[in-house]
Amino acid sequence: GAGVSQTPSNKVTEKGKYVELRCDPISGHTALYWYRQSLGQGPEFLIYFQGTGAADDSGLPNDRFFAVRPEGSVSTLKIQRTERGDSAVYLCASSLLSLVGGANVLTFGAGSRLTVL
Amino acid sequence: ELKVEQNPLFLSMQEGKNYTIYCNYSTTSDRLYWYRQDPGKSLESLFVLLSNGAVKQEGRLMASLDTKARLSTLHITAAVHDLSATYFCAVDIDTGKLIFGQGTTLQVKP
Numbered sequence: 001g002a003g004v005s006q007t008p009s010n011k012v013t014e015k016g017k018y019v020e021l022r023c024d025p026i027s028g029h030t031a032l033y034w035y036r037q038s039l040g041q042g043p044e045f046l047i048y049f050q051g052t053g054a055a056d057d058s059g060l061p062n063d064r065f066f067a068v069r070p071e072g073s074v075s076t077l078k079i080q081r082t083e084r085g086d087s088a089v090y091l092c093a094s095s096l097l098s099l100v101g102g103a104n105v106l107t108f109g110a111g112s113r114l115t116v117l
Numbered sequence: 118e119l120k121v122e123q124n125p126l127f128l129s130m131q132e133g134k135n136y137t138i139y140c141n142y143s144t145t146s147d148r149l150y151w152y153r154q155d156p157g158k159s160l161e162s163l164f165v166l167l168s169n170g171a172v173k174q175e176g177r178l179m180a181s182l183d184t185k186a187r188l189s190t191l192h193i194t195a196a197v198h199d200l201s202a203t204y205f206c207a208v209d210i211d212t213g214k215l216i217f218g219q220g221t222t223l224q225v226k227p
Binding site for chain 2: 031033035040041042043044045048050055056059091093095097103104105106107108109110111
């Protein structure tokens with residue numbers, strides 16, 4: 001697609017429920033990233049995929065968070081037993097992961113705003 | 118602890134004025150990015166700075182990087198209302214793993 005697509009754009013859920021957030025990256029982009037942005041803050045890294053595998057998941061806050069990218073394209077971020085503190089905008093980004101010239105510019109999606117009541 | 122600190126965090130300025138946003142970081146990365154975010158929107162890439170002394174300009178915005186001082190600046194020349202947004206600097210510590218600053222919210226008044 002022309003850009004990074006994220007669904008849903010807004011999700012309201014109750015504490016303790018399970019949530020899935022989907023990201024469809026730019027076609028041909030091998031790297032996919034998930035970030036979380038709380039109100040008034042900069043985005044925080046969660047996880048990144050190179051192809052199908054998670055290359056770095058050091059930013060996932062705890063084992064309630066899990067992400068997959070089974071075919072190396074679309075990714076799903078899964079949050080179990082949601083807590084109020086999980087409320088944030090979840091941003092997905094993709095890139096070619098080409099360090100030709102040293103740059104690896106991430107293109108971000110519009111985000112999924114999660115509200116846990 | 119890796120830190121990226123921006124100042125100021127909020128900037129209100131008149132149209133036509135000049136100002137500089139500062140981004141200090143604590144790691145030795147030489148890849149730094151500036152992004153713009155409009156309210157309720159996602160992040161738009163503005164500049165990529167890849168080496169010490171790098172300077173990039175686009176319209177009324179100019180970004181520079183001093184890797185020895187671990188400092189990047191975003192200079193605004195003759196501000197216009199359309200530049201009102203939140204600006205983030207981000208340091209790439211590993212293949213797209215970015216550490217973002219807190220953001221600087223710029224408000225340009227007519």
